Amino acid sequence: MRPNILFIMSDDHAAHAMSCYGSRINQTPNLDRIAADGMRLDNCFCTNSICAPSRATILTGTYSHVNGVMTLNEKLDGRQETVAKLLQSAGYQTAIVGKWHLGHGGHADPTGFDYWNVLPGQGAYHNPKMFEMGQERRYEGYATDIITDLSLDWLRRRDHGRPFFLMCHHKAPHRPWEPSEKYRDLYEDIEIPYPATFDDDYANRSRAAAAAKMRIESDLTEQDLKVPPPSGLSAQELKKWKYQRYIKDYLRCIASIDENVGRLLDYLDQEGLAENTIVIYTSDQGFFLGDHGWFDKRFFYEESLRMPFVIRYPKEIAPGSTSDAIVLNTDFAPSFLDWAGLPPSERMQGTSARSVFRGETPADWRDSMYYRYFMHADNHHNAYAHYGVRTHRYKLIYYYETEPGPVEWELFDLERDPHEMRNVFDDPAYADVVKELKAELHRLRVEVGDTSNPWDGEEALAQR
Numbered sequence: 001m002r003p004n005i006l007f008i009m010s011d012d013h014a015a016h017a018m019s020c021y022g023s024r025i026n027q028t029p030n031l032d033r034i035a036a037d038g039m040r041l042d043n044c045f046c047t048n049s050i051c052a053p054s055r056a057t058i059l060t061g062t063y064s065h066v067n068g069v070m071t072l073n074e075k076l077d078g079r080q081e082t083v084a085k086l087l088q089s090a091g092y093q094t095a096i097v098g099k100w101h102l103g104h105g106g107h108a109d110p111t112g113f114d115y116w117n118v119l120p121g122q123g124a125y126h127n128p129k130m131f132e133m134g135q136e137r138r139y140e141g142y143a144t145d146i147i148t149d150l151s152l153d154w155l156r157r158r159d160h161g162r163p164f165f166l167m168c169h170h171k172a173p174h175r176p177w178e179p180s181e182k183y184r185d186l187y188e189d190i191e192i193p194y195p196a197t198f199d200d201d202y203a204n205r206s207r208a209a210a211a212a213k214m215r216i217e218s219d220l221t222e223q224d225l226k227v228p229p230p231s232g233l234s235a236q237e238l239k240k241w242k243y244q245r246y247i248k249d250y251l252r253c254i255a256s257i258d259e260n261v262g263r264l265l266d267y268l269d270q271e272g273l274a275e276n277t278i279v280i281y282t283s284d285q286g287f288f289l290g291d292h293g294w295f296d297k298r299f300f301y302e303e304s305l306r307m308p309f310v311i312r313y314p315k316e317i318a319p320g321s322t323s324d325a326i327v328l329n330t331d332f333a334p335s336f337l338d339w340a341g342l343p344p345s346e347r348m349q350g351t352s353a354r355s356v357f358r359g360e361t362p363a364d365w366r367d368s369m370y371y372r373y374f375m376h377a378d379n380h381h382n383a384y385a386h387y388g389v390r391t392h393r394y395k396l397i398y399y400y401e402t403e404p405g406p407v408e409w410e411l412f413d414l415e416r417d418p419h420e421m422r423n424v425f426d427d428p429a430y431a432d433v434v435k436e437l438k439a440e441l442h443r444l445r446v447e448v449g450d451t452s453n454p455w456d457g458e459e460a461l462a463q464r
């Protein structure tokens, strides 16, 4: 029988909060089981680091400007091709449970799923309301447990004679990071370590970095922190106190995810399904965990760009393997089609990564990727729109909006400056690198068909 696909995705879980990625701040034994039995991707990147766009990309295998979900303001038009529809027509039984976040009603409800039961919008952590095949229902308990229960219920009553494709989408650990009762006091008596760039002052960077309202010290709300801060703290003590409040609740939410992924893995073991089921754990994007003094995502910087991605499929993937190939969220859908024995879709812009997972990355696999964050200067986060290119060694970023402007470039040498603290765009030593990367950026924009505003690459081409 064709392989089952169990795709587990959380919301805003950064790779550096998983122990198999070397986390300094928590342990995730069940997520690590997937990595130990299969492969960990070290350069899995999203193409637009925010919730709805990444989800639309995963379902359609296309970039944001193609699937139409560029910011949080657009719904996914379900009349377009999705991997769920293709798998469903090919005889897979399909389901999605948990976070959808691509709109409701009209053409926005999930399509291509035999069963769907999703949270409205962001959904609630406690006693969540859900839409089961369009019918509103309320569930008692904690969202991460409920989403797993509903996933297991569906697996138990599925047709055992046909392969399944299940998307189990957790709401956690999205802001405002509300843990379950069970893990409420986890980490209570310890101090979580601080990241290397916790006290970043945004010198030597674009103005966009300094303008973003994602700072631990000033932009966490009362709802995020849950209790008022103690009095009499110095500014630095208060910042540290806020970080501890934030990161502990974030990690407590992840503890529930880890436990619940373990329940799904145990079910596969008990039912004898482990051998023929591809299991993936990922997140819609990364997150700043106090890195650069921030929470949240959006930027093309490493912490928010990198998606955790671990995958197990005993028939094809060697246990304990890793890959540094650049894999994108556009590649997920083409990979699912490949495993299902279906032809590649002409519309999808990604490439099946099956060879990467087998440890046989082709010589012509991509060595650069295109990124674009469209949602310019929203009221809450004030992150500026930008696009750019990343290679294995360098990253070129262009902040292209003139209001409030100015337009700016950043270049980072990731080998010498892995934390991206020093913009070397204007350093004469990097003039040739800038020239090459601008040409590559232009090439990628043409390749993916994003030729909209405002830099058209003429400058780069003229320089060649």
Ligand code: CA
Pocket (backbone or CB within 6 Å): 011, 012, 050, 051, 284, 285
């Ligand atoms: Ca997200």
